[in-house]
Amino acid sequence: MKRRLPVLPVCMLLFLLTGCSSEIENGWEEDGKAIRFSLPTLTRTIINGLTDLKKDGNAYAVWGQFTSNTENGQATQLFNQESIIYNAGTDKWDYTTEERFWYTGNTYHFHALYPHPQALISGTVAYDYNQAPSGQLSINNFNTLSGNTLEEKVDLLYANHTDINITTENDIPQYGVSLAFKHLLSRVSFVGRSDEKYLGTERRIIIDSARLYGIKTIGNWNSETINDNTPSGSWTLIGDPLTNGSEEYNFSSEEPLPTEGISIFGDNILFIPQSLTDAIFEIKYHYNIGAPEQRTITFNLSDYTATWEPGKSYRYPFTISNHIFFQTPTVEEWKYAPVNGSDFNVDVD
Structure with a gap:
């Protein structure tokens, strides 16, 4: 009491x-x-x-x-x-x-x-x-x-x-x-798939490694008050960015990349909002049938979106057939369906 x-x-x-x-x-x-x-x-x-x-x-x-x-x-x-x-x-x-x-x-x-x-x-x-x-x-x-x-x-x-x-x-x-x-954070995913239309019913892609680096993972945040009381603040990044040799965001698999697609680093990886000037997505892969040599390609994420902003979800799709097609991400407000019921009714921001 x-x-x-x-x-x-x-x-x-x-x-x-x-x-x-x-x-x-x-x-x-x-x-x-x-x-x-x-x-x-x-x-x-x-x-x-x-x-x-x-x-x-x-x-x-x-x-x-x-x-x-x-x-x-x-x-x-x-x-x-x-x-x-x-x-x-x-x-x-x-x-x-x-x-x-x-x-x-x-x-x-x-x-x-x-x-x-x-x-x-x-x-x-x-x-x-x-x-x-x-x-x-x-x-x-x-x-x-x-x-x-x-x-x-x-x-x-x-x-x-x-x-x-x-x-x-x-x-x-x-x-x-x-x-x-x-x-306060950004939600990011990378979703890849094998393209059956061009590869055929049995030929698939094996991802030897997919790396994400050039991104800072440590920061300080300070609140900012504005007149309409909308929660706001700013991040200051500190420390060194992830390097090409880091293991934090490194995916590999012996299983073929499915045609329906998978989120290779998981669906819910979170990052401090930041500029993507030096952010790199690198992928190494080979085919399970024919052309066994490994292929490597890198993408600078700033070519597809300049920054990760707080409260937003970024989904980067890529497709591999005879080549790899990396697309501009879909960007949405990070939110869930409103929880509405007889006992309470709330809006989701």
Whole structure:
């Protein structure tokens, strides 16, 4: 049970509505000044093999602060990497620390990150919160190569809601602070197939190696606040790019490349958004019937798309017959179908 501390001006109740926006827990109806959060508008993600953010014991982190509208004093922090945990038994998001409340005459600022830092596999990642006027969240030394299997990939999502000015009690958000999570990384796949039309029914391609290099995998990220509270930020790449001899993204197979196509590095490889000026895709292959010599061809990805942008999915198709045909990628917003049901209805950003 949460405790209310009457001797403190700052107490806490944080909750994410998992029902329709009109549903409010009875306790909240009795105290409309308690700070709470509305249902995230993005509920699906790729992390630790999960496809749904709503998972028992799952958590994200919230930072928050307020500044006085009449004084030029230092910001007062309310939340510092607070764990917001999903409980499948109650189908609610909540936390266990003391309640915090809205007070008139202040402006409030909130930042959120999924997954919670404690869930990250890489121990080198550091999260910093700077109490600038509206707060700033930073991620240092994030490495997309932390874990080489799908179950260990880390999909970063960020949300913010700043400049909530509480002049009177009528300004208190009726349904809590809205959070619209956005992906910070780029999702990439390379899908290849043998072309049966030209190769025939038995002749196929064997991929000896497919390499991806010239790409940086470590970076620092800083949030940026814009007027409409759309989550935004920028990456600064650090370290050296992957080299031609690196093994991180290297595919080979003794099995023929199927005619229906396969995603050779997997469907869910994630990268820090970046310029592709030096990004190279190299493939070595031979035919299983006739012409056994190995062929090598390289593609500069910047010839097909200049950059990888956050929150976008890039699918590079290639077909091999007598030659290899590498195509301009299909680029889509990285999103899933909306989760709509009788108990809740959310839009996916």
